[in-house]
Amino acid sequence: MARSRLPSAYAGAVHLVASGISFAYPGRPVLDGVDLRVSDGVRLGVVGENGSGKSTLLRVLAGELKPKAGEVRRRGSLAYVPQELTETAGRTVGDLVAETLADVRALAARLEEAAAAFDHETGDLRQLGGLLAGVEHLAAWDADRRVDVALTRLGAVRDHDRRLDTLSVGQRYRVRLACRLAERADLLLLDEPTNHLDDSGVAYLTESIQSWRGAVVVVTHDRELLDDVVTAMFDLDPAMDGRPALYGQPGYHEYRFxxxxxxxxxxxxxxxxxxxxxxxxxxxxxxxxxxxxxxxxxxxxxxxxxxxxxxxxxxxxxxxxxxxxxxAVDVPPPPPALAFPDLPALSAGWDPGDPLVEVRSPHVLAPDGATRLDLPGTRLAVPPSGRLLVTGPNGTGKSTLLAAFAGTLPLARGTRTARDGLRVGVVGQESDAVAPEDARRSAFDAYAAHALALLSRGELDPDHLVPVAALGLLSEEELERPLVELSVGQKRRFDLALALLHAPHLLVLDEPTNHLSVDVMDALTTALLRTSAAVVVATHDRRMRTDLADWPVLDLATVPA
Missing domain, CATH: 1.20.5 (Single alpha-helices involved in coiled-coils or other helix-helix interfaces)
Incomplete structure (x- = not known):
């Protein structure tokens, strides 16, 4: 996370210029000769395949990474919210809020001091006017209320005493995002900002970006957000000349056309x-x-x-x-296309009229004994080839319910019954399917290790093993790289591959579109509509919910506790 220390948009028009930017990780070039200009009032959407360098580009623009070649020039204050956030032990929500308001309060104090000491006969009106313009630009008198409104609208933790390192990834992200939106910086850089937001949060984010008085660069897979807010699209996938392309038309549909x-x-x-x-x-x-x-x-x-x-x-x-x-035109190989496997609906001898999994009155406890989910009198059953879409605001227990349904979280009360020999493929909201000891392995070796673990537990039929190379989710070069070197989006593709490895009868997917490129999202949605396997999905993605509108829906906001 990066931010400037002194707001200065009032000093002149703000813009960002990146010239000839190249960057490479050891043995792996990512960006090459990227040129980019973002002027005041521009809201630029950055898209591209997973691993194309979107997050790396934002880090270079924010000054977190130094380019191998080229330069970045910024004017004005900066607020940057990356995808992955780490926190120093002991820091609290209140510390982050105080940091957010520090510059605003410092500027207001400078204005107050200057006004008190101002000599109306010899004083410099220009200097005083500049300070006043800065205070007005940041709406310093309204800063505390703005932070509180942003925390509330994004569903973030408002308790200033809560330690950030005790929050979930999504909770921590929402606190960060709320603070950065309240800053009113001149240049706002956002990396996948809708990943941890429900409908109310996305609506507030959309309003904030649409009314932003500076410039915005947003990396996002959210097709609705692209349609609603961006004024231009920057695609890091190479065009015919081998370079990224700028599409001046606003909106996702125009860009795709x-x-x-x-x-x-x-x-x-x-x-x-x-x-x-x-x-x-x-x-x-x-x-x-x-x-x-x-x-x-x-x-x-x-x-x-x-x-x-x-x-x-x-x-x-x-x-x-x-x-x-x-x-001749040197056409690079196209990005891998998802080749979704033919998943089974049933195993031999199963009665097609019985559900694959049934959960009754689920009650799940957190490690500290607090209730995470309690749905007395609720019966949830999915038949072979069944479908279920789970919706609801953040905090209603969607992820907990899906984990209980998949059998990865135990029930403190209630029952879960499943077919003998049922194979379940799970994609969690975050990338946690790989054991820490596998992080240094190549993606191919980690996939093989996971297959052996399933085999040893009797959860894999060797005749139904799905080869990772056949899925089109990762290229041959990506499969040979250590998992720790893959981008967030590539790791997400690997999570999906692991879920499909043993040809599951049931797929349980929690926010499956998080971090995926828009092309993979479109292909995945089509595959879920066609597969013979049963599918349970929880998602905030508005386009995916529209595409799955014919499915049965369980809205946890309407289920009585």
Whole structure:
């Protein structure tokens, strides 16, 4: 997390300029020659495949990472909220709020001191006016209320004595986001801000970005947010010239249409050149064949004339091939496409009329004995090939219910019954499927270790093993890298691969779209609609909920406790 110490937008128009930015992690280039300009009033959406460098770009723009080449110039104050947040032990919500308000209060104090000491005959009105403009820009008189409203609207913890390191990832993120939105910085950088927000939180975030008086750069997979707030799109996936592309049209649909047109032209040109190359190669082969035979006519008739012509033909063909290669478009391999496996609905001998899993009156306790979920009189059952969409605001127990339903959290009261031999694939809200000892392993080795663990517990039928390379979620190069080196989005793809490894009869997915690229999200939604396996999904993603609108819905906000 980064922020500037002195608000200064009142000193002039704010903008950000990145010129020729290149960055690489050890042995792995990420950004190459990125040019970007964000002026006051611009709300730029940054998109691209997982691993394309979106979060890295934000860290470079925020000054957390130093580029290998190029420079970043910023003007004005900065607020940055990254995806992954770590906290120093002992820091509280109140400490973060005080840090947020420190600059505002310092500026207000400077104005008060300057006004008290101002000499109306010899004083510098310009300096005093600058301080006043800064206080008005930050609405310093309203800062405390703004922080409280932001915490409330985002569903964040408001108790100033709560330690940040005792909060969940989502709770911690909401506190950070609320404070940064309340700062009214000149430049706001957000990395996947909707991941931990419910509908009310997303609505407040949308309002805040739409009314932001400075500039905004937001990395997000949320297609609705892109439609609602951005004025332009910056796509880190390479265009035909191998560089990122800026799409000036506002909104996600307009961007997708423009990109689809670009890709169509790209592939059309590539196919045409491949066809021409094949034709020239065939012509060259025939010319060389003629040269080796010298195309000799019958004895006594201009013995070397046709051989000379053959050499001329070869040279002409060589020149054409060289010209084609010089002008050819080097089309990089397209990003892996999700190849969702054919999952089973039942195992042999199962009665199709019985539910796969049934939970009655679930009551789940936290480690400290507090109640995490209590739904007396509630029966939740999913049949083979069944569907269920779980909704509700943050704090209503969606994640707890899904974990209890999947069998990964024990019930303090109530019952859970499941088919013998039932295979359940689980994707949690956060990337916690990999054991810490596997973090340094390659993705491929960690996948194999997980398969062996399932096999030893009798939860994997070797005849139904789903090879990770066949899923199209990670490239061959990504599978060979240690898990710890993968991006957040790539780790999320790996979580999905682990859930599919043993060809589950039931998929339990908690916020499955978190951190995924928009292309994978679209493909995953299509796969969930078509699969024979039963599926239970909890999601705040508005586009996914619209796509799954025909599914049975359990809204925990309406279930009596």
């Amino acid at each position: 423009a990109k689809a047109q670009m890709l169509a032209r790209w592939h059309q040109r590539f196919r045409a050149e491949q066809k021409r190359a094949a034709e020239l190669a065939h012509r060259l082969d025939r010319s060389y064949e003629g040269l080796s035979d010298e195309w000799r006519p019958p004895k006594g008739s201009q013995k070397h004339r046709r051989g000379t012509r053959a050499r001329i033909h070869v040279k002409a063909a060589d020149r054409l091939v060289e010209k084609l290669e010089a002008e």
